[in-house]
Amino acid sequence: MIMRDKYKQKGFTLVELAIVLVIVGVLLGGFITTLASRIESTQRSDTQEQLEDIKLAILGFAATYGRIPCPAVANPAIATEAGLEQPDGGGTCDSAHGFVPGRTLGLNGSYNRDNLLVDTWGNPIRYSVTNDSDFTTAGGIAATGMGGVGPDLIVCNGDSANTASCSAGLTTLVGNAPFVILSLGKDGNEFVGRFTADNANADTDQGENSAEIDVAPNAVGENLAYSVGNNRVFVSKSYVGVGATADQFDDIIVWVSPYILYSRMIEAEQLP
Numbered sequence: 720m721i722m723r724d725k726y727k728q729k730g731f732t733l734v735e736l737a738i739v740l741v742i743v744g745v746l747l748g749g750f751i752t753t754l755a756s757r758i759e760s761t762q763r764s765d766t767q768e769q770l771e772d773i774k775l776a777i778l779g780f781a782a783t784y785g786r787i788p789c790p791a792v793a794n795p796a797i798a799t800e801a802g803l804e805q806p807d808g809g810g811t812c813d814s815a816h817g818f819v820p821g822r823t824l825g826l827n828g829s830y831n832r833d834n835l836l837v838d839t840w841g842n843p844i845r846y847s848v849t850n851d852s853d854f855t856t857a858g859g860i861a862a863t864g865m866g867g868v869g870p871d872l873i874v875c876n877g878d879s880a881n882t883a884s885c886s887a888g889l890t891t892l893v894g895n896a897p898f899v900i901l902s903l904g905k906d907g908n909e910f911v912g913r914f915t916a917d918n919a920n921a922d923t924d925q926g927e928n929s930a931e932i933d934v935a936p937n938a939v940g941e942n943l944a945y946s947v948g949n950n951r952v953f954v955s956k957s958y959v960g961v962g963a964t965a966d967q968f969d970d971i972i973v974w975v976s977p978y979i980l981y982s983r984m985i986e987a988e989q990l991p
Contacts, residue, residue: 759905762839763958763971769828769838770900770973773846776824777898781980782987784809786857787898788824790817790846791835793934793945802834811852816932816948819846819900838902838971845901845928847872847948854897860981861990870977872896874953878927882950892955896974899953901928904969927954928970 781787789804789812802822805813821828821836828836835843849870853859860868874892875885885891907929934945955972984990 759960762905763969766838766840766902766904766971767973770844770902770971773819773824773826773836773844773900774973774975776826777900778975778980778983780824782983782989784857785861785984785989786859787848787854787980788820789855790814790848791820791823792817793833793835793843793947802830802836809855809857812848812855814947815850815951816845816847818947819844840902840905840907842903842907843945845899845903845948847899847901847951847953849897850951860984865981865990868977870895870897872899872951872953872974874899874955874972874974875927876954876956878924878954879952882952885952893974893976895977897977897980898975900973901953902971903929904971906967906969924954924956924966924968925970927952928972 777787786809789806789809791802792805792814795801795803795805800807802820804820804823805817807823819826819836821830822834826836829841831837831841831843833843838844848855849872851869851871853863853868854870871894873879873883873885873894874896876890876892877886879886879889884894906925928948929946932947932949934947953972953974954968954970956968959966959968981990
């Protein structure tokens with residue numbers, strides 16, 4: 720009997736096992752949450768850098784050709800023109816609101832099946848230009864003169880009830896941007912034009928940058944459905960993740976001052 724007791728081994732009780740499993744679950748849950756947060760943070764950083772690179776490419780384009788490019792459209796009339804500015808060669812743009820003309824700018828990166836440059840979440844990157852066609856017409860700014868042109872894109876620090884200015888109480892971050900580059904962030908799935916329930920209303924900060932016009936797939940169904948903006952007012956504010964109960968905002972927006980554009984064009988002797 721003494722020998723049996725000597726070698727007898729005691730196992731874990733069910734209560735002890737349950738406690739261990741709870742501890743492991745808590746630790747694993749925290750790890751997964753932290754990992755997901757780090758992944759999104761990296762994606763946001765990469766997309767911010769991507770938008771800055773696009774801005775530099777547009778400034779380089781302006782220095783070379785004396786104008787900024789028009790946006791690419793979702794479904795051009797000729798399939799081979801997908802991803803190119805519309806119209807090719809500039810002038811009065813087919814649409815002031817569309818997508819980055821990645822093929823026109825010769826940009827590296829991922830493209831979807833419609834040849835639209837996408838961000839780290841796989842969504843086409845938006846690009847809007849001023850309604851003043853002098854900016855998209857070769858020699859247009861030079862012919863009119865820097866004092867005579869009127870870039871008109873507006874960025875506010877919150878949703879604006881107006882479509883041509885920031886509402887009372889908001890700060891106008893810029894009121895004369897020649898172009899705006901926009902990623903709708905993690906929750907900006909333009910493929911279906913849907914957002915989280917808190918961002919579904921048109922009067923939310925997310926909705927301000929989202930979409931007012933739906934672009935249907937082409938007749939043979941080869942293209943994805945998209946949605947694009949329809950006014951010149953945008954929102955830029957601090958990040959509030961999609962896990963928040965309200966005021967979610969994960970859009971990333973980049974613009975340029977007209978004076979930076981002019982300085983680059985003056986350096987390149989595109990402007991006097």
